[in-house]
Structures are given as structure tokens and as C-alpha cells.
Amino acid sequence: MYNAPYFMKEAGRVLWQNRLSSVFSFLSTGLILFILAVIVACWSVGNLLIKTMQDEAEISAYLDRDIGTEQVLELIETIKGMEGVRDVQLVDREAAYGRMKEILGDEAGVLELFEENPFEAFIEVRISLGELEKITERLESLKGINHVRNNREVLERVQSITIGLKRLGYLIVTAVSISTLVIVSHMIRQGIYNNRVQVGALRLLGAPESFIGFPFVLAGLLLTLAGGLLASFVIVFLVNRTYSAMAGSLPFIPLPARNQLVSGLLLFVSSVSILLGVLGSMFGLRSTK
Incomplete structure (x- = not known):
């Protein structure tokens, strides 16, 4: 010093x-x-x-258009019982439309160009990321599921x-x-x-x-x-x-x-x-x- x-x-x-x-x-x-x-x-x-x-990994299981309400409820209960599933939520066509409108914000006016609601109802499945492949395969095999989309490619x-x-x-x-x-x-x-x-x-x-x-x-x-x-x-x-x-x-x-x-x-x-x-x-x- x-x-x-x-x-x-x-x-x-x-x-x-x-x-x-x-x-x-x-x-x-x-x-x-x-x-x-x-x-x-x-x-x-x-x-x-x-x-x-990873924490919010989810799969969207899109439903057949002619599926009934009871069958949808049965599907939800079946999915809830799968290993690795954390939460299951039904998103109907109106809710899907509302979500997209919120995402688009000021550009939401483009949705008015459609004469009908272009969105399909789907089941939103939150999962553990390590079970993504297994759960995707099981969902695709269920009757009433049209197709399954996950965010694997994005991740x-x-x-x-x-x-x-x-x-x-x-x-x-x-x-x-x-x-x-x-x-x-x-x-x-x-x-x-x-x-x-x-x-x-x-x-x-x-x-x-x-x-x-x-x-x-x-x-x-x-x-x-x-x-x-x-x-x-x-x-x-x-x-x-x-x-x-x-x-x-x-x-x-x-x-x-x-x-x-x-x-x-x-x-x-x-x-x-x-x-x-x-x-x-x-x-x-x-x-x-």
C-alpha cells in the first residue's frame, strides 16, 4: 500500500x-x-x-370432424392415463380461432377472409419431453384422432x-x-x-x-x-x-x-x-x- x-x-x-x-x-x-x-x-x-x-412440451392431437362428444371425452380419459402425460385439454374450433386471432394481433383481420372457421378441434396434451415419441405413436393409433402434431422439429x-x-x-x-x-x-x-x-x-x-x-x-x-x-x-x-x-x-x-x-x-x-x-x-x- x-x-x-x-x-x-x-x-x-x-x-x-x-x-x-x-x-x-x-x-x-x-x-x-x-x-x-x-x-x-x-x-x-x-x-x-x-x-x-422442454417444460412446456406438448402434442396436438387433431380430431375427426364427425367424432361425437362422448367419444371425445373417452379419448381424453384414455390420454390422461398414458405414462408421461402431464395435462390434457380440449380446444374446440372456436377456441382455436380465438387463439390464432390473439397471436396475429393487428393482422387478425386476415381471418375474416374465410367464410367458415378454418380451424379444427384438437386435444392439447402436455407431456414429459422424454416420452414424446412413445406418446405420439400411441395417439396416432387411437380411433378418432385424425393426425398428430408435435414440436419435435422446432425443438x-x-x-x-x-x-x-x-x-x-x-x-x-x-x-x-x-x-x-x-x-x-x-x-x-x-x-x-x-x-x-x-x-x-x-x-x-x-x-x-x-x-x-x-x-x-x-x-x-x-x-x-x-x-x-x-x-x-x-x-x-x-x-x-x-x-x-x-x-x-x-x-x-x-x-x-x-x-x-x-x-x-x-x-x-x-x-x-x-x-x-x-x-x-x-x-x-x-x-x-
Whole structure:
């Protein structure tokens, strides 16, 4: 703590001596950390979407048009007794029409072009996702069921997109780490070279290597923290704008709690900034020995 003012002064001098390089390093670090934060945010949304779809997995069993009320009730009781079925609900033609009208919103006027209700009655079956195939086969075999529709393809597509984002994220994490380490270590090496006379004098006076090197480590840490701060401002702005836009146009898409997502991203960016700043500085110091 006694030497803290000296370390801060020396770190500031290192950054100022290489101010052009420091500015470009700051902007580059901010950009790559921002890209990393966007990927992490996409992971969070994708994982929540998959979990929501798994929790709300359902099958729609469409009924024959000439089926009677008693037979429908018998079908419902039969379906309720199937293993893996969580809930069963009858959706008649009027209810199906109302649902579509609600989904279309301002565009619901297109439904008035039909002379008759174009929707069929169906039984909505909420299930455990692991039993999807088995329940689908059993429903298709029941008399009075015209056809069965499930959301398997949608779920598989969302899962594949999320897996793709994760793989892309791993590549970006690797690229971000390498790029930041190279940027910071290069700046530290340049700073040591520009201050080689002072460094040599301190060594002749018997100063320990930790005392000589700490201002350079601090300079690298300040640089990545500044880049992380820039990335944090941009990602918070982007998250707020995205949530506001989707709340009005796509309210049915599940999103993580805004405050929880923002706080998680800020913690992640700051942690990565500190880690990469310290490692990059240490690497730069070791490469000059």
C-alpha cells in the first residue's frame, strides 16, 4: 500500500508513453470483449428457450370432424392415463380461432377472409419431453384422432442453433484470449523497452523483479479493465434496447430476467478483463527476460 502511488504513477507513464498503441489496444480489447459478451448473452437466451420448450412440451392431437362428444371425452380419459402425460385439454374450433386471432394481433383481420372457421378441434396434451415419441405413436393409433402434431422439429432446430452458438462461442473465447494476450504482452514489452534505462538502474540498485515489473502488470490490467468497461457500456445498452423492442413485437419469446442477465454479463466481462490483463502482462514480462 505504501508504494501504491508510485505504481500508479509508473503505470500511467507506461500507458502515456505508448498512448497511440494504448488507444488502439483499448479499442481492440473493448471490441473483442463485447463480441464475447454477445455470444454469452445468446447462450443464456438459447438455453432458457430450450428449457421452456422442454417444460412446456406438448402434442396436438387433431380430431375427426364427425367424432361425437362422448367419444371425445373417452379419448381424453384414455390420454390422461398414458405414462408421461402431464395435462390434457380440449380446444374446440372456436377456441382455436380465438387463439390464432390473439397471436396475429393487428393482422387478425386476415381471418375474416374465410367464410367458415378454418380451424379444427384438437386435444392439447402436455407431456414429459422424454416420452414424446412413445406418446405420439400411441395417439396416432387411437380411433378418432385424425393426425398428430408435435414440436419435435422446432425443438431440435433450436437445440442445433444453441449448440452451434456454443461452438462458435468456444472459438471466439479462444480468439479473444489469444488476441488480448498478444495485444497486452506486446504493449508491455514495448513499455519495458522504452523504459530500459530506468529498469536497468532499478536492477543495479537491487530492486526485486516484482517491484520492477508490477507497474507494467498494472498498466496491462488497467488497459483490459478499460476495454471491459467500454464493452460493458455497449452490451448494457444493447440488452436494454433489445428487451424493449422484443417486449412489443415478440412478447411470447422467453427471455432471462433483464437485471439478472445484465449483472451476469457485467461480472463475466470484468472477470475476463482482469484475468486476461494479468496473464497478458505476465507473459509480456517473461518474454523480455
